[in-house]
Amino acid sequence: MKPPILIIIMATIMTGTMIVMLSSHWLLIWIGFEMNMLAIIPILMKKYNPRAMEASTKYFLTQATASMLLMMGVTINLLYSGQWVISKISNPIASIMMTTALTMKLGLSPFHFWVPEVTQGITLMSGMILLTWQKIAPMSILYQISPSINTNLLMLMALTSVLVGGWGGLNQTQLRKIMAYSSIAHMGWMAAIITYNPTMMVLNLTLYILMTLSTFMLFMLNSSTTTLSLSHMWNKFPLITSMILILMLSLGGLPPLSGFIPKWMIIQELTKNNMIIIPTLMAITALLNLYFYLRLTYSTALTMFPSTNNMKMKWQFEYTKKATLLPPLIITSTMLL
Amino acid sequence: MLKIIIPTIMLIPLTWMSKPNMIWINTTTYGLLISLISLFYLNQPNDNMLNSSLMFFSDSLSAPLLALTTWLLPLMLMASQHHLSKEPLTRKKLYISMLILLQLFLIMTFTASELIFFYILFEATLIPTLIIITRWGSQTERLNAGLYFLFYTLMGSLPLLVALLYIHNFMGSLNFLMIQYWIQPLPNSWSNIFLWLACMMAFMVKMPLYGLHLWLPKAHVEAPIAGSMVLAAVLLKLGGYGMMRITTLLNPLTNFMAYPFMMLSLWGMIMTSSICLRQTDLKSLIAYSSVSHMALVIVAVLIQTPWSYMGATALMIAHGLTSSMLFCLANSNYERIHSRTMILARGLQTLLPLMAAWWLLASLTNLALPPTINLIGELFVVMSSFSWSNITIILMGINIIITALYSLYMLITTQRGKYSHHIKNIKPSFTRENALMTLHLLPLLLLSLNPKIILGPIY
Numbered sequence: 001m002k003p004p005i006l007i008i009i010m011a012t013i014m015t016g017t018m019i020v021m022l023s024s025h026w027l028l029i030w031i032g033f034e035m036n037m038l039a040i041i042p043i044l045m046k047k048y049n050p051r052a053m054e055a056s057t058k059y060f061l062t063q064a065t066a067s068m069l070l071m072m073g074v075t076i077n078l079l080y081s082g083q084w085v086i087s088k089i090s091n092p093i094a095s096i097m098m099t100t101a102l103t104m105k106l107g108l109s110p111f112h113f114w115v116p117e118v119t120q121g122i123t124l125m126s127g128m129i130l131l132t133w134q135k136i137a138p139m140s141i142l143y144q145i146s147p148s149i150n151t152n153l154l155m156l157m158a159l160t161s162v163l164v165g166g167w168g169g170l171n172q173t174q175l176r177k178i179m180a181y182s183s184i185a186h187m188g189w190m191a192a193i194i195t196y197n198p199t200m201m202v203l204n205l206t207l208y209i210l211m212t213l214s215t216f217m218l219f220m221l222n223s224s225t226t227t228l229s230l231s232h233m234w235n236k237f238p239l240i241t242s243m244i245l246i247l248m249l250s251l252g253g254l255p256p257l258s259g260f261i262p263k264w265m266i267i268q269e270l271t272k273n274n275m276i277i278i279p280t281l282m283a284i285t286a287l288l289n290l291y292f293y294l295r296l297t298y299s300t301a302l303t304m305f306p307s308t309n310n311m312k313m314k315w316q317f318e319y320t321k322k323a324t325l326l327p328p329l330i331i332t333s334t335m336l337l
Numbered sequence: 338m339l340k341i342i343i344p345t346i347m348l349i350p351l352t353w354m355s356k357p358n359m360i361w362i363n364t365t366t367y368g369l370l371i372s373l374i375s376l377f378y379l380n381q382p383n384d385n386m387l388n389s390s391l392m393f394f395s396d397s398l399s400a401p402l403l404a405l406t407t408w409l410l411p412l413m414l415m416a417s418q419h420h421l422s423k424e425p426l427t428r429k430k431l432y433i434s435m436l437i438l439l440q441l442f443l444i445m446t447f448t449a450s451e452l453i454f455f456y457i458l459f460e461a462t463l464i465p466t467l468i469i470i471t472r473w474g475s476q477t478e479r480l481n482a483g484l485y486f487l488f489y490t491l492m493g494s495l496p497l498l499v500a501l502l503y504i505h506n507f508m509g510s511l512n513f514l515m516i517q518y519w520i521q522p523l524p525n526s527w528s529n530i531f532l533w534l535a536c537m538m539a540f541m542v543k544m545p546l547y548g549l550h551l552w553l554p555k556a557h558v559e560a561p562i563a564g565s566m567v568l569a570a571v572l573l574k575l576g577g578y579g580m581m582r583i584t585t586l587l588n589p590l591t592n593f594m595a596y597p598f599m600m601l602s603l604w605g606m607i608m609t610s611s612i613c614l615r616q617t618d619l620k621s622l623i624a625y626s627s628v629s630h631m632a633l634v635i636v637a638v639l640i641q642t643p644w645s646y647m648g649a650t651a652l653m654i655a656h657g658l659t660s661s662m663l664f665c666l667a668n669s670n671y672e673r674i675h676s677r678t679m680i681l682a683r684g685l686q687t688l689l690p691l692m693a694a695w696w697l698l699a700s701l702t703n704l705a706l707p708p709t710i711n712l713i714g715e716l717f718v719v720m721s722s723f724s725w726s727n728i729t730i731i732l733m734g735i736n737i738i739i740t741a742l743y744s745l746y747m748l749i750t751t752q753r754g755k756y757s758h759h760i761k762n763i764k765p766s767f768t769r770e771n772a773l774m775t776l777h778l779l780p781l782l783l784l785s786l787n788p789k790i791i792l793g794p795i796y
Contacts (some may be wrong), residue, residue: 025578095693238427249464254455254460254461254463254464255456255458255460255461256442256457256458256460256461257464260457260460264498267498267499267502268502268505271499271502271503271506272502272506276499276503276531278498279499280495280499280535281493283493283496283498283499284495287488287491287492287495290488291484291488291490294484294487298471298483301472302468302471302472302480302483303471303472303480328722
C-alpha cells in the first residue's frame, strides 16, 4: 500500500487508542474505539484474498457489537448518574454491560471465538498489531473502571479464558493460531487481578506486549507461519533458534525468565486476597500453554528437522530483513527477573 | 557466597573465549579451583549458621551439598569430553555453558536464604537440564523424557508457589533465618492439610516418591552422561534439601500427614529395588536404584528425629557420589559398545582390569558396605525408623538384601564370566576415565574417616 496512505492509517490507529486512553468523556472514548476499528480494517486486509476479507469482516462485526454494547452501558450510566465522566460506575447493570463489551473487544472467553480465526487470516505484521496494540485501549478502560467491575463475572471470564487458551492451542500447528490462543490465555491472567490490583494488570500487559512483539518479529524474520517452516530455521539462522527457545519458555512463565514475573505477582496478589484455589487452578492450566510452546521449541531449537539439500546453501546469503529493535526486545522479554 | 558465584559466572566467558583446544582444560581446572573455595564453608561454628549476606547463607546442611555441587562440575566436564569430541565447536561451548549455568543455579539454590528465592532457582534449574536432556541425548525417547521431567516437576511445584506466598502473607517474611523464631504449631484442619500437601508435593516429585517417579527412569536414561550425573547427584538432593527446610514450618501436622508417604516410600523402595533385579538396561538399573535410595531419605525426613536427619544428610551426599560414579562407569561401557544393554558387554574384568576395580568399589558402596558413609546413612535411617515403628525393620532388611542382590548382579554381569565374542576392539581405559573414577571415589572413602562433616545440622 502506498506510503502516504499507510502513514495516515497508522496515525489514525494510534490516535484512536490515544483518544481512548486520554479522555474522560465516555462519548469521546467510544469515538476513539471506532476510529481505531475503522482504521485497522485496511491493515487487516493488506493481502487482498478471501481469507483476509473473512477475517476483517469477523473482526469488524465483533468489535462493532462490542462498541454498541459499550455505548448502551454508557447510556444506562448516564441515565442513573447523570454525567458522562468516566469514574466509579454506581449502577451494576451499566458496569456489567461495559465489562462484557470490553472483554468482547479483548477476546476473553466466552467471546474468544473470533481471535484465532482473525489472527489466522491476516499477515504476520497485522497479526502483531492486532494482538498487541489493540489490547491497550480496552485494558486502559478496564483499568479506569476497575473499582466498579463485578468481580465474579470477571474472575469467571478469566478462568475460562485461561482454560480455553490452554486447551485450544494444543491442537494447532499454525503459528498465528498458537499466538492467538496464547493471547487469550494471557488476557485471562490480566483480567483476573484487575479488580484486586490493577497495577499488576499493567505489568502483565507490558511484559506480554514485549514478549509477543519479540515472538512475532522472530517469526517475521523467517517469514514462517507454520511450525514446519519454523523448524527449518536451524539451517538458516541457528542463533535465532536459541532466541525462540528462551522466548517460548518465557511466554510459558518459567522462572527465572521475565514471563514468570506477572504470574508470580498475580498469584501473590490473589493469595493476599484469600483466594487460594483460583490461582492454583490458573497456574496449573498455564502448564497447558507451556506444553504447546515447548512443542514449538522441540521442533525448532532442540531437534534438527530433516530439510532439503538446498536449504543448507542459504547461510551464504546475508539476510536483509530489518529486525528493528530485535535484540533489546528479546533481552527485556527474557532477562527482566 | 559471591566468591563462589562470581567465578562460576565468569566460567562462561572463559569457555567462549578460550582457544578451541583449551576449552576443556580451562573449564575443568577453574571448576576444580572453585570447588576448593566451597570447602571453606564446611567449617561451621558449632551452634549456628554462617550468614554471608542478605540473600545467601550456608549451614551444615547446605555446605556439604554445596561442596558436592561444585565438586561435580569438573567431573561432569571430564566425563563429557568423549561424546562431544565430534561436535562443532559452538555446540561444545553451548553444552559447557549449559552445564555452568546449571551449576550456577544450583549453587544459588543451596545457599538461598529466602524461600521464594529458593523456589525461583529451584525452577530455574529445570531449564538447563531440559536443554541438556533434549538437545544432547542420544535416543528418540529423549523428547518424551524431557516432557515428563518438566511437567512432573512443574505440576508439583506450582502449588508450592501458592503455598509459599500464603505463608509469606501469614508470617510476614520468608527469610529462613527469621522464620525459625516465628513458627507456630500447625493444627490439624482440612486447609492445613492442603497447605502441607502443597508444600511437600514439589519435593516429593523431585526426590522422587515411589508413585510419582515415572519421570526419573526416562530422564536419567535418555540424558547424556553429564546430565545423568547432575540429575542423580544433585537435582534429586534438591528435593531432600527442600523437604528438610520446609518441614520446620509444618510441625506438628507432619506427624499426622506423613503416614501415606511413609507407606509409599517403604513399599516403593522394595518395589524399585526388585525392578532393578530384572533390568536389562544398565542406566535404567542405576536410575531405579536412585529411586530406592531416595525413598530412604524421604522416610528419614518424614520421621523428623535427630538421628534420621543425620542419616538423611549423610545418605544424600553418599548417594550423590555413588550414583554419579555408577553413571560414569555405565557411560564408559556405552562409549565402547554404543548400547546400554548389560549382557552385551560381559566379562570386562579380563579386558579392563583397572576399570573392574572401580566397578567393584562402586558396587560395594552402592550396597552400603561398612565403613563407607553409605552405610552410616542407611544405618541411621534404619535405626530411626525402627524407633518410629518396630515393623519397618522387616521392610528395611528386605530392602538391604535386595540392594545387595542387584548391585552384585550388576557387578557380576558386567565384569565376571567369559567375555562375549563380539568384544574385539574395545579401547583400553583412558586416563581421563580412571581419573574420573578416582575423583568420585576418593571423597567417598575419605569421608568414611571423618563423617562428622556430612552429618548435618543436628550433630
